[in-house]
Amino acid sequence: GEDVEQSLFLSVREGDSSVINCTYTDSSSTYLYWYKQEPGAGLQLLTYIFSNMDMKQDQRLTVLLNKKDKHLSLRIADTQTGDSAIYFCATLNTGNQFYFGTGTSLTVIP
Amino acid sequence: NAGVTQTPKFRVLKTGQSMTLLCAQDMNHEYMYWYRQDPGMGLRLIHYSVGEGTTAKGEVPDGYNVSRLKKQNFLLGLESAAPSQTSVYFCASSYPEEQYFGPGTRLTVT
Numbered sequence: 001g002e003d004v005e006q007s008l009f010l011s012v013r014e015g016d017s018s019v020i021n022c023t024y025t026d027s028s029s030t031y032l033y034w035y036k037q038e039p040g041a042g043l044q045l046l047t048y049i050f051s052n053m054d055m056k057q058d059q060r061l062t063v064l065l066n067k068k069d070k071h072l073s074l075r076i077a078d079t080q081t082g083d084s085a086i087y088f089c090a091t092l093n094t095g096n097q098f099y100f101g102t103g104t105s106l107t108v109i110p
Numbered sequence: 111n112a113g114v115t116q117t118p119k120f121r122v123l124k125t126g127q128s129m130t131l132l133c134a135q136d137m138n139h140e141y142m143y144w145y146r147q148d149p150g151m152g153l154r155l156i157h158y159s160v161g162e163g164t165t166a167k168g169e170v171p172d173g174y175n176v177s178r179l180k181k182q183n184f185l186l187g188l189e190s191a192a193p194s195q196t197s198v199y200f201c202a203s204s205y206p207e208e209q210y211f212g213p214g215t216r217l218t219v220t
Contacts, residue, residue, distance in 0.1 A: 001169065004152075031207045042114075042200055042211035043153075088152065096141055096160065096206055097168070102152040 002026040002099040006089050011107045018076040020104045022089030025070060029091035032065060034074045037086045037103070046074075046087075076106075084108045112136055114212035116201050122218045123191045131186040131215050133201030141204045142184040143168075144176060146197040147214075153200065159184055191219045 003025045012018045024032070030051050035043040049056045049063045049072075056063045062075040076083055089101040114135045123129055133142065140161050145153040145168075155168030157176040165176045173195060175187045184203075188195060196219045201212040 008150075033209075035211075040214075042213045043202075045208060045210065048207070090209075092207060092209075096204075097155065097158070098143070098202075098204075098209060100145075100153040102150060 001097075002029065002091055002093060004089055004091055004099050004101040006087075006101040006104045008102065009105050009107070011109060012079050013109050014079060014081060016079055018074075018079045018083070018106055018108075020074045020076075020087050020089075020106065022072040022074075022101055023070055024072065024089070024091050024099075026091060026093055026099075027067075027070065028094055030094060031092040032063075032072050033088075033090040033092070033098075034061075034063065034072075035088040035090060035100075037088065039085075043088060079106075079108050081108045081110055114201055114203055114210050116199075116212040116215050118215060119213070120216050122220065123188075124220055125192060127191050128187070128189050129191065129217075130188075131199055131201075131217075133184045133186070133203075133212060134182055135184075135201075135203040135210075136182065137203060137205065137210070138181070139203035139205040139210075140181075141206050141209075142178065143202045143204070143209070144174070144184065144186045145200045145202065146170065147200060148197050156186065156199075191217075193219050195219050
């Protein structure tokens with residue numbers, strides 16, 4: 001199956017930009033996702049990108065996809081304390097199965 | 111729209127007991143999934159369904175059974191609970207590339 005990898009922790013100062021990175025192995029992944037999970041809650045879909053795109057912007061969020069290197073990133077501009085959470089990268093394969101990374105815990109320092 | 115709901119929210123079982131987790135969605139989604147989330151391991155797919163009356167095994171199906179008798183419901187059963195099944199269980203539904211999650215069920219097996 002697919003391997004999706006992320007670094008475990010990221011710490012940034014309030015107002016700075018955050019960049020969370022993800023790598024995956026399945027080149028046939030059709031969609032790639034970013035989810036946010038706050039303590040005690042389910043996963044919230046933040047944004048996603050189709051595999052034939054290389055960038056998507058949605059307000060403070062920018063997703064970059066390098067399909068050649070199988071690298072996905074999420075940039076959060078002007079990071080706020082409310083952005084502190086765990087962020088999961090995920091991929092969708094042609095069999096409609098989702099694969100998730102282990103999550104990156106983002107801490108925003110006031 | 112309630113989205114994806116799960117019952118119960120919390121449960122404690124003794125080893126060998128059985129239980130059923132219920133997932134319901136009101137978005138008319140064809141696809142439904144059951145995941146477990148363990149610390150440091152991200153989300154792992156247990157079973158999934160691509161439509162009413164269908165089920166399929168995911169990455170970690172052993173010890174679990176599922177049924178999808180109605181399109182809106184997806185049940186996860188544990189016939190004989192083991193301490194290794196202590197986890198947070200998430201249900202999700204998708205149509206087909208946007209996946210939405212329920213709030214989770216925290217299960218402890220003693």
